[in-house]
Amino acid sequence: MAHAYLCVGIDTECDKGAGWRCERPLSYAGILEGVAGRLQPLFRQHRAKATYLLSPEVMRDEASVEALRRLDGDHELGTHLHGEFAEPGRYEPDVTAVFQRDYAPDVERQKLVDTTDLFIRAFGHQPRSFRAGRFGIGPNTVGILESLGYVVESSVTPFMDWSSSGAPGLAFPNAPTQPYRPDPASPGDVGDADLLEVPVTIRRRWVNALPVVGAHVDPAWLRPTRSRASTLVRIAQAEIAEARARDPERPVILNAMLHNVEIVAGKSPYAATEDAACRILDNLGGLLAFARREGIPVIGLGDVPEVLAA
Numbered sequence: 305m306a307h308a309y310l311c312v313g314i315d316t317e318c319d320k321g322a323g324w325r326c327e328r329p330l331s332y333a334g335i336l337e338g339v340a341g342r343l344q345p346l347f348r349q350h351r352a353k354a355t356y357l358l359s360p361e362v363m364r365d366e367a368s369v370e371a372l373r374r375l376d377g378d379h380e381l382g383t384h385l386h387g388e389f390a391e392p393g394r395y396e397p398d399v400t401a402v403f404q405r406d407y408a409p410d411v412e413r414q415k416l417v418d419t420t421d422l423f424i425r426a427f428g429h430q431p432r433s434f435r436a437g438r439f440g441i442g443p444n445t446v447g448i449l450e451s452l453g454y455v456v457e458s459s460v461t462p463f464m465d466w467s468s469s470g471a472p473g474l475a476f477p478n479a480p481t482q483p484y485r486p487d488p489a490s491p492g493d494v495g496d497a498d499l500l501e502v503p504v505t506i507r508r509r510w511v512n513a514l515p516v517v518g519a520h521v522d523p524a525w526l527r528p529t530r531s532r533a534s535t536l537v538r539i540a541q542a543e544i545a546e547a548r549a550r551d552p553e554r555p556v557i558l559n560a561m562l563h564n565v566e567i568v569a570g571k572s573p574y575a576a577t578e579d580a581a582c583r584i585l586d587n588l589g590g591l592l593a594f595a596r597r598e599g600i601p602v603i604g605l606g607d608v609p610e611v612l613a614a
């Protein structure tokens with residue numbers, strides 16, 4: 305039986321608060337305390353590798369870049385685009401609301417170039433992995449990412465439909481839950497792209513199969529924000545079992561997600577208090593402990609192509 309692996313992709317951005325409002329002036333406790341002080345020590349304790357996907361504003365903040373350069377222990381840095389913070393036409397939004405698929409193709413390309421250049425200037429190497437802000441990829445995203453040297457894309461959210469969040473048609477009803485070569489024009493479908501799509505681990509609930517009602521209940525995400533460790537473990541086990549039943553020889557990839565700002569009090573809508581922030585961190589710790597117990601290596605998103613090729 306093939307091995308299972310876990311990735312944890314962390315969307316890493318400036319401090320936000322209730323309603324996802326950006327703090328003014330922009331602030332970065334979610335990096336200095338969140339990533340450096342809480343997340344990375346937790347990953348190190350579990351001998352696990354985190355993937356921090358960095359939004360442009362983080363890479364423009366010197367103290368954040370310095371803290372990220374100094375992170376102790378294994379980790380991967382990649383990029384995450386909230387287009388408001390990228391050139392051309394960058395500005396400080398109240399709320400990061402844009403879906404990058406809604407930019408003209410050339411503007412989307414320039415914003416991805418700006419983000420990638422910021423990364424290379426800050427860290428001296430090419431980023432391997434990418435996730436769109438608000439999961440907002442479109443028909444041009446994969447081609448642009450390939451031309452910029454990325455090997456992994458991780459914005460596909462199987463079974464989700466973001467129409468009611470302001471993105472009509474942004475939906476992934478048929479996306480595989482295991483990594484695949486996407487169709488560049490329709491990244492939620494299988495195709496022949498060079499880069500690998502590593503979808504967020506999301507599973508349908510039985511209730512999702514019901515007519516009408518089913519469409520109003522979110523499927524189950526491998527996401528520590530609101531799920532206790534025991535629930536995360538059940539989701540992980542179910543995905544491993546189903547993927548192995550489909551193909552016993554192929555390694556199984558689990559892909560959990562969260563935001564850096566969720567684990568610092570008052571910096572996201574998910575955790576107004578220290579208690580709430582610690583609960584999310586504990587949920588994540590429980591998932592990492594499960595992986596360690598079960599001998600499931602926690603790897604970077606950018607490591608997935610090699611694991612699958614081996």
Ligand SMILES: [Zn+2]
Nearest residue numbers: 315317437438
């Ligand atoms: Zn984001």
